[in-house]
Amino acid sequence: MNEAQSDKDLSDWLSIRRSHSSSRQLLLMAYKNTSRxxxxxxxxITSLDSCLILGNEHTKRSLGSDYVKTNTNVIFTQASHIKPLLGKDFDLVIYDCMDGIVANTLFAISGLIRRSGLLVMLCPKLANWPSYFARHQGIKFSYGEAHTECVFASFLSGHFLGDSQVAQIDDSGAILPIVASQAEPELTLENVCDAPPSSLRQSGFTLSKKQQDIFNKILRAWDEKHISNSLITGARGRGKSTLLGFLAFEALRRVLIGTIQSENDDSQIAICAPTASQAKIVLDVVNKLLTQDSSLSSSQISLIKNTNIIQSYAPDQSDQIPENSYLFIDEAASMAPELIDKLCEKVSHTVLSSTMDGYEGSGKGLLYRWLPMQINTTEHYRLYQAFRWDNNDALENMMAAIFSPNLTVLDAEQPTSTLHISDGLHCLNKSELLGDFKLFRECFSLLQGAHYQSTPNDIQRMLSASDYHIWLYIENSQCVGIICTIEEGGADTFYENQLRFDIAMGKRRVQGHMSAQALAQALQIPEVLGEPTLRINRIAVHPQIQGQGIGSQMLSCLKKIFLQTKNQKQNLSTSFGMTPKLVKFWQANSFRxxxxxxRKDTSSGAVTGHFMHSESESYKAIHDxxxxxxxxxxxxxKRFNPSIYRSIPIELLTFENKETIEEAKKSITKQKRALFVNETLSFDMSKxxxxxxxxxxxxxxxxxARSLFEELHQPNLSKTQKLENASKLRALMKAENIGKHLR
Incomplete structure (x- = not known):
């Protein structure tokens, strides 16, 4: 096909899509000829009103740098800078994938495209994806990891190839299907709220009938004070953040006109989200309503601008929120349930909003883990109707199926897959997932339901990394549990003595190998890195049968394979945010x-702990x-970071009073003191x-020496000041021989 014909076919296709109000679609553009x-x-770009391009300098040059700069309907940015654009929408999004696909980015940008828009991926031909994306990985894998075929690329290309609604164009020709739009969502007059609050009628905003219904119910809950929490959920593009902004503005208006009063007059509107950019989306709605509202006086608006009556907070700043505040949490599912509890119990009313299938984390964990425990204090509202696209949108259906599969109900009549796997724990051959989408859905829906931090990138990493293994637990022909493990350490990977030493001394850190590096640095033992370790990265049990010991059975099976088989002996480890419930579970299964x-993890609000099975060879050697x-x-x-100390589960605060452990404490202290004084170990590594x-x-x-040490813990100390004080402390300890005699 010549260039003129190709352009004509593309123009005709775009023209037909516009005239037929088409669904959003994916277009794969795989030209080798750069001019074409x-x-x-x-x-x-010239056919559509607004365009977002994600790429690099090569992408910009191929389009013409001046063209990108001067074209006001085009925004150009790097894929890694997508967060500030979330919440906006475009007619066209172009994603240059030639340097690699990032699953989080792909899923996120597919949500930025408005009705009838296009997502264009600049990529190789589908047949070349497995080998090409093995060389251009997109995301980082563990140090020493290499593969010649990318399973994730095989899975993704197979899905695209089998979808008749995906358009393709390359040097040899084009496949350009027309996908008709479904019935328009809530846009008719009878479905738009005809009686918004009087203060909002002049704002230029309107809520849908369903949004207005939820809005009114939450206001009644505030007035009647019979429920403390409200949760709004739905898939992305349903208007949750907008509704949250309306509610936050109404609370702000009530504070200003005196309908919300507190004894201490310190009511505040607190906005909380996992990221500042997400909180800004809600604040932007409030600010837009504020500038367009005619019921507020200039003095009231001035009060807002000059005080902290409305303030955004990070998830771990619950202690800074005034007690009389109204709290609005967006994307709550990206936070740990324990962290949400701390936020909610601080204030009188909380409104939470969350996507059930976001790129930053699955919302299903919120429904399965948090909501059942809040049944008496939380009202749950759902938004089903899409606003920016059709409910049966082709692009959204495809992306959700790949990156946010729904959890299925266990049914003895319906086996997990066609593989006929026997009961017990089995290590899955990842290639089996390529032709068995039902099995894929079972695996990853379980993980998303159990782990609040599961993201599309996790799917990409699990499928592609050769050191990442998926274990299925089958019971009555059903997949009822899953364990994901990662190979870490080992002499084949860490064969360089200098690298081992540098890691143990905190001078280097390589990608992955979390537990192996953490233990080597904690004890300054380089040899730990040479011991093969299997780290349990994820474990999940189907919600229908949780609490029946399935998780412990799975770990028991894994232990038999890796700790009690002569040819498989190695270490078994895990790491997690240490809540009392999780610590109890892992300790009951012999992990120490x-x-x-x-530090506290911002998402979980808990201190991370690295655990190892008590029968592991390394644990026996380094126990004391x-x-x-x-x-x-x-x-x-306890002395220098009491907030962290108080958050450690009490089960971990008692120690064996053995003579060997007391001697080990002296040995470690003297060793790290010597390494610090000799400038081998930094202050942070030895403090x-x-x-x-x-x-x-x-x-x-x-x-x-104590004064210098305490000065090093002063807040807002600059990096230069810290280095200077550490150098003074080092010199003083060396000159005075401080620390050589421990009582």
Whole structure:
């Protein structure tokens, strides 16, 4: 096909799509000829009103840098800078995938396209995807990981190839199907609310009938004070954030005109979201309503601008929110249930909103884990109708099926797949997922339901990484559980002595190998990296049969394979945010804490802990050292970071009072003191041992050293000041021989 014919076919297709009010679609553009690609992109951009291009400098040059700069309907950005654009919409989104596909990005940008719009992927031919994207991976994999075929690319290309609604164009020809739009969503006059609150009638905004119904019910709940929490859920594009903004504005208006009063007059509108950009979407709605509302006086508007009456907060800032506030949480499913509880119990009324299938995390965990525990205090509202596209939109249906599969009900009459897997724990051959979408759906819907942080990138990594293994637990021909494991460490990967040493001393950190690196750094033992470790990254049980010991059975099966088989002996580890419930589960299954984190995870609000099975070879060898290291860390946290110390489950705050552990504490402290003084170990890597050294020494000249140590913990200390103080402390300890005598 010549260039002129190709452009004509594309123009005709675009013209037909406009005249027939087509559904949103995916167009795969796989030109090798750059001039033809340029011509086709120009045709697309000039035919549609607004365009977002995700690419690099090569993409910009291929389109013409001046053209991109001067064209006001085109926004150009890198794929990694997509977050500030979430909540906006475009007629055309072009994603240059030649440097690799990122699943999170692909799923996110498909939600930025308005009705009848197009998502264009600049990519190789589908047949070349498995080998091409093995070389151009898009996301990072563990150090030492390599593969010649990308299973995720095979899965994705197979899905696109089998979908008759996906359009394709390349040097040899074009497949350009027309997908008719379904019935228009709530746009008719009778479906648009005809009686918004009087203060909002002049705003230019309108709520749908369903949104207005939810709005009114939540206002009644505020007035009657019979329910403290309201949860609004739905798929993306349903207007949840807009509704949240309307509610936040109404609360703000009530505060200003005095219908919400508190004894201390410190009512505040608190907006909380996992990211600042997500909170800004809600704040933008409030600000737009504020500028267009005629019922507020200039003095009231000035009060808003000059005070913190409306404020955004990070998820871990619950202690900063005034008690009389009205709290609005967007994308709540991206937060851990425990963190949501802390936020909700602080205020009188909370409105939560969440997507059930977002790119930052699955909302299903919120429904399965948090909502059942809040049945008496939370009213759940659902938005089903799409606003930016049709309910049966072709692009949305395809993306949801791939990246957010729905959990199916267990049915003895319907086996999991056609594989006829026997009962028990089985390591899945990932290629089996390529032709068995039912099995794929079972696997990943289980993970999304159990883990609030599961994202499309997890699917990409699980399918593509050769060190990532998927284990299915089958019972009565049904997939009732899943475990995901990652191979870490090992002499074949960490064969360089210098690399092992640098990691153990905190001078280097490689991608992946989380538990292996954490343990090597905690104990300054480079040899730990040479021991093969299997880290349990995910574990999930179907909600219908949770609480019946299935999770423990799965771990027991895995232990038999990896710890009790002569040819398979290696370490078995895991890491997680340490809530009391999770600690109890893992300890009951013989996993023991070996490394304590120093910070709270922003999403979970819990301190991370690294655990290892008590029958692991490495655990037997380092048991006393690990226990001693934890005791030293606890001593440091209790004195210098009490908020972290208080968040550690009480089960972990008691230690064996063994002579060998006491000797190990002295040994670790002296070793880290020597490494710090000799400039081998940084202050941050050695601070817990230095604290133990300074506050357990029998020496009398510790005042100046303690003062320097405490200065290093002052807030807002610059990097330069910290380095200078650490250098002074190092010199003082060396000159005075501080820390050589521990009581």
């Amino acid at each position: 690609q340029y011509s086709a992109l120009q045709t697309l 804490l070996v490394k304590l984190g120093y 050292l690990a226990k001693a290291s934890q005791a030293i860390d606890m001593h440091y946290l 817990s041992s230095l604290a133990y050294c300074l506050y357990h020494s029998s020496e009398s000249n510790l005042g100046p």
